[in-house]
Amino acid sequence: MSNLRLLLSDVAWPDTTIEQQLCDEAGVELVIASDSSEETLIGLAAGCDGIITCWADITEAVISASGKHCKVVSRMGIGLDNIDVDYCTNQGIPVTNVPDYCLQEVAEHTLASIYSLGRHINTYNLESKSGKYERNVTPPLRRLKGQTIGIIGLGNIGKRVVELVNALGFRVLGFRQDMTKTVQGVELVPFEDLISRSDFITLHLPLTDTNHHMIGAEEFKRMKSTAYLINTARGGLVDHSALATALKAGELAGAALDVQDPEPPDLNTAPYNDPRVIVTPHAAFVSVESLIELRRNSVRNALDILLNRESDKIVNL
Numbered sequence: 001m002s003n004l005r006l007l008l009s010d011v012a013w014p015d016t017t018i019e020q021q022l023c024d025e026a027g028v029e030l031v032i033a034s035d036s037s038e039e040t041l042i043g044l045a046a047g048c049d050g051i052i053t054c055w056a057d058i059t060e061a062v063i064s065a066s067g068k069h070c071k072v073v074s075r076m077g078i079g080l081d082n083i084d085v086d087y088c089t090n091q092g093i094p095v096t097n098v099p100d101y102c103l104q105e106v107a108e109h110t111l112a113s114i115y116s117l118g119r120h121i122n123t124y125n126l127e128s129k130s131g132k133y134e135r136n137v138t139p140p141l142r143r144l145k146g147q148t149i150g151i152i153g154l155g156n157i158g159k160r161v162v163e164l165v166n167a168l169g170f171r172v173l174g175f176r177q178d179m180t181k182t183v184q185g186v187e188l189v190p191f192e193d194l195i196s197r198s199d200f201i202t203l204h205l206p207l208t209d210t211n212h213h214m215i216g217a218e219e220f221k222r223m224k225s226t227a228y229l230i231n232t233a234r235g236g237l238v239d240h241s242a243l244a245t246a247l248k249a250g251e252l253a254g255a256a257l258d259v260q261d262p263e264p265p266d267l268n269t270a271p272y273n274d275p276r277v278i279v280t281p282h283a284a285f286v287s288v289e290s291l292i293e294l295r296r297n298s299v300r301n302a303l304d305i306l307l308n309r310e311s312d313k314i315v316n317l
Contacts, residue, residue, distance in 0.1 A: 005048045006052060008053075009036055046067065049072075080097060080315065081236075089317065094314045103160040117200070122275070158183075221251055234261075240271055244270035260282075
């Protein structure tokens, strides 16, 4: 076995069999944190050559605690907002992620949300179980085929959503940071146009310093009163207080929220306790298959850099 050591900052599943097996095969010691507090991670990072993280905050203090040893920070996921990427870049430390492990799962969750909202399945379920067995709903049911879906963010997941909704006969509007990059089957339009024209608005982009609460009070006022918002990306993209206010004012018809800010939220407060809002526990990425891919590939990303000094999943250098 080499003297290389990898710190696993947090575990989001029942065991670490996959992670341990890959490290054992590579001759790398796996150090597993007992908890993800900064104090604990700082103590364990000393002497570690890399860090693998799922949800834990990997701060400058944690990374620098390794001294000059840290050669990689590997994210078990796509988003990087829990890692101090700027510090890693300044120190020449590669940061990796797994950008393609749950494309189908999140796209399917998005599609399920569209149909659940558009067909009032959540409303019918709640009312039927409470003894109100009636078909009348607000807004009234409309055929979904031909309605307009606005996709904000056209990366790997956004493009997979495009494939699914085009196959089902929806009209697709899109907005992305670089509007010169066209996507087949998508009409690229300005952000304000997408907000005002869409029957369903779905978010598929990372959270950054510049897009925090990009869907807020002004955006809700521009939406159709019959429109729905779907967020499977990051909770901080939506101003949830403004969403609660907008729902009360009838500025939109409902929402499906898989990501919250914070997580978990207070489910007894608006908008989470509103029957027009579907809440799921950051589960859009989950399947047996996707979690196996995620765990294997995130460890392999770290090992590629530690053992081979290269990886095609580096996002910052």
